[in-house]
């Protein structure tokens with residue numbers, strides 16, 4: 621057995637082949653990550669052209685009769701997870717089966733009901749990484765780098781199955797986090813499902829904006845609404861699969877929305893301040909990069925002419941400052957052929973970054 625960077629730091633048992641069922645955004649990304657780690661990857665999908673596309677991207681090869689995967693990763697839409705997982709367990713009596721679905725209690729309940737004797741070989745998973753795009757062409761092997769990957773063992777799970785899923789998460793660059801399927805669903809209602817629904821409501825108001833108003837869209841509205849561009853069919857299924865936890869939280873949000881309407885309408889600055897401060901505290905409560913504590917960050921804005929080579933030059937100059945760039949975003953000036961780069965850096969290092977960039981001729985501000 622080969623040693624890999626697996627979660628427990630012990631000997632790796634994940635040797636492959638790994639089969640991916642559902643080679644869309646998530647499935648093809650897992651396949652690419654496994655392939656680039658040298659693991660043999662078998663691909664299946666209800667849509668033959670998706671397998672061809674994923675194969676063309678170097679994600680693996682089509683599964684054939686006689687193939688015997690060690691681990692099967694189900695990456696189909698939430699409404700089909702249960703049936704596809706059960707079929708995979710029954711047709712592959714020696715394989716461990718996991719999935720990457722956004723809900724965890726309902727697929728497990730389906731397996732318990734329809735294939736109880738195979739339940740020990742199923743351990744669910746959920747990488748907290750994705751995008752508003754779908755399909756194999758949106759995939760990248762780097763999707764999971766440094767991202768949390770929930771692994772959700774249950775009372776009857778075989779520990780060897782759990783270990784294999786932990787290893788898959790680590791092999792893909794993710795950070796495996798163990799929690800029960802029920803805890804997982806409560807957690808993602810708060811960190812993913814309700815945020816998505818809120819983004820949809822805010823973005824929905826943009827769709828009916830009066831002519832000319834959207835010209836004033838800055839980075840803020842883009843930050844708040846990005847995920848709302850995701851496939852409504854997928855998110856409808858995700859939310860339906862976690863309806864109880866989501867409705868409980870939406871009810872809390874509704875109460876707060878009523879408080880906010882009253883505070884703004886009555887000019888009650890103190891009541892509004894309480895809600896705004898709670899929101900600010902929430903943003904600070906989100907763990908920082910690689911799951912560590914958040915560090916205070918600042919943005920250095922840099923004007924970049926929209927011409928080839930400028931971004932490379934900017935990053936090279938920024939590198940000379942010795943300051944690490946924690947994140948980058950780009951916004952486009954609606955009236956001029958320039959972009960505004962937002963370089964997110966540690967607050968303590970922002971002045972240094974700005975000074976170095978200005979000394980090299982960039983227009984930068986904070």
Ligand SMILES: NC(=O)c1ccc[n+]([C@@H]2O[C@H](COP(=O)([O-])OP(=O)(O)OC[C@H]3O[C@@H](n4cnc5c(N)ncnc54)[C@H](O)[C@@H]3O)[C@@H](O)[C@H]2O)c1
Nearest residue numbers: 642643644645646665666695696698721722750751754755
């Ligand atoms: N999109 C995200 O950001 C994200 C992030 C984490 C987890 N997930 C979860 O990953 C899963 C896949 O989502 P995605 O974004 O990759 O979707 P996607 O639409 O990009 O891919 C889904 C793939 O599954 C295939 N498929 C559908 N039904 C099938 C079936 N019965 N048998 C075989 N193949 C089938 C489709 O043809 C498609 O290729 C979902 O369960 C979703 O909840 C999504």
Ligand SMILES: O=C(O)C(=O)C[C@]1(C(=O)O)C=C[C@@H](O)C=C1
Nearest residue numbers: 722747748749750751752812847
């Ligand atoms: O980054 C995004 O685009 C995502 O929405 C990814 C995201 C999330 O909410 O964080 C969306 C749904 C998944 O189940 C997991 C991850």
